[in-house]
Amino acid sequence: MTANLIKQTHLDAIIIGGGACGLMCAVQAGFLGKRTLILEKNDKVGAKILISGGGRCNYTNMYATDMQFISNNPHFCKSAFSQWSVEDTIIFFETYGIVGKEKTLGQLFPETDSAKDIVNVFTGLCRDMEQQIWCNTEVKNIESDSNGGFIVSCERNGCEEKIYAPKVVIASGGPPIPKMGATDFGLRAARKLGMQVTETAPALVPLTITGKDQEWYEALSGNTIFCRVSNDRISFEENILFTHWGLSGPAILQISSYWRPGETINLDMLPHDNILQIIDAERVQNGKRPLGGLLSSLYTRKFAEALAKYLPIEKNMASLTKQDMESINNLIHHFKVKPAGDKGYDKAEVMRGGVSTDELSSKTLESKKIPGLYFGGECVDVTGWLGGYNFQWAWASGFVIAQGI
Template identity: 85%
Template sequence: MTANLIKQTHFDAIIIGGGACGLMCAVQAGFLGKRTLILEKTEKPGAKILISGGGRCNYTNMYATDMQFISANPHFCKSAFSQWSVEDTVIFFETYGIEGKEKTLGQLFPVSDSAKDIVNLFTGLCRELEQEIWCNAEVKAIDQVMGGFAITFERDGREETLHTPKVVIASGGLPIAKMGATDFGLRTARKLGLRVTETAPALVPLTITGKDQEWYEQLSGNSIFCRVSNDQISFEENILFTHWGLSGPAILQISSYWRPGQWIELDMLPHQNVLELIEAERLQNGKRPLGGLLASLYTRKFAEALAKYLPIEKNLATLNKQDMENINNLIHHFKVKPAGDKGYDKAEVMRGGVSTDELSSKTLESKKIPGLYFGGECVDVTGWLGGYNFQWAWASGFVIAQGI
């Protein structure tokens, strides 16, 4: 590549990726009087925002702190969150007409239930602040050159190279390739000599194969409130049986902490004691079958499926000590060894990414390469399900904007 092929631009920075982090970065830079250009691979910006929360966009979580994020350095995100808090997110959206409503476990959605309102807010602000967004612009390479970087990209069938003093990589992670996800950020980091923490699908359904698969298949569509745990953490939310295994909020949450070969445990009656319920019912109606009691706690289909493990035809009065032990273990300590996960196409986010050791926690700038910034999902900071990853995207976009 020769210098005369590189077109000089008047932008203070070029942002790779028009998702949550990239859009916030452009807007915040605009507030500071800086000009940015977003290069977005797909036809429209904010593609992943539009599908999040079933098209409603759970844009933050009222209870978000650094404690709900997974990273090789769990303290890394503290600085960004001290600069851009949940309160800042709420005020920002309210200022521009998007009121929030809190749903389960602190999840905040627009009152309109429309993710389009979020995207329209950012694209509108970009227009007002003269921040440019070029769509269908696929970046091919980022090279270090005198005075900054050369960004080579293809747009409308033509290849072009622009010079920029600073570049922001906010190109997301690997999940949902059909929405434009690629490993561009990770490849670029490695090419430029930065370390990348091992990546894997996160917030993803888990699969069951082998002799137990048929049992899960027959329960497809059944949902149960559970406490799902491993030796690290536990989550209390619904699980969903599917024809290939387990999904639902609690499973997605635990998946971020699960590794192949490990077990997880389900407490399928987390706020009650099944043995106490049996004893109480025995006093009232000892002739009632165990299956009848279970059917009052779960769906009838699920209660009947437990016949594989429990004597559901037995009357409560005739249950012996071994029966009671088996019931307790099954209901409160149901062991599951997933075969794997459903992969990036079904994952909400990617775990791992550009190593936090390579970046300043205060600015998200590369320690080795001045002027190079990484934000959002391509960094090794992964939040829980429920608006946490958006909070990281907004915070990292804001932080980067201060430095470009």
């Protein structure tokens, strides 16, 4: 391999990572007349954007505030969101032809249902403003230069390149979905440069069940139920999905970000009704109806039949004892699940934790220790809920960084 030191003095910044944050940063920098170079490991930018939402891209959430984000410093993201709001995101995409349509819980998708349209906005703007993008480029090292800038060492098309820029933005995401080229580069770079990293773990991830209950969950694979899923910190009301390994679905993905190994979560499988009141009303009308018949009217037949493991579903309503009623109430409204673990970064949508917010200015996302070095997007210890929140953080952090580079 050959190595060259390229003094690209015309560059205002090198952006490592061509995902949501990196692309927004390059575009916003372009609007300010700044020249950037995106270094992307994959053969195209926006890989995670393209697969998000099943290829439709839930690009923001109409109700996003700082309250839907997990961080050791829950106030950290407020400054970025005050500089780039949900309304700013909506206007930005509308300006370039992306009309949003709201689905459940404030989630906005392109009217075309195509994530490609989102990526095309950025690639088109980068092209128009002559912001450079190098794909198939793997960054190997970042070091400070005697001039106060940085030398970024990378491998591109079989050649080693050394590129100088006065400022560097690390927007390389985290480990989730490694098959899409995701790595922990940003975390490794931060540690190497002496910065603290908050403990990381998969988030928005399915949970696994092992042991004596595993077979029961496997048999219900494919069944969905609307639930209130909770622990002692938070609760979510959305569908859960039984799988051959345990539990998934929106409510489970949401609670997974707040779950820790060894903890139990609670499922209320009839969150807007009272099962005992339903049974009492049914007793008056049809006391001979089996409990299983009633449960089949509330859930799928397969799920109702599976409850025979815990409940006397063959008994008719009139025959249910006080103890039976207590068991029914506990199971329907207080079903306890103790996950064995999670499905890991392969199945996680995002990473919890990241570069410590103590290391960064909340206003600019610049390193407090290393002037000219910025971190944004997923590699920072700011993790949003499912439903467009993490994209809103990516856009906001990209915008904020662009103002400073």
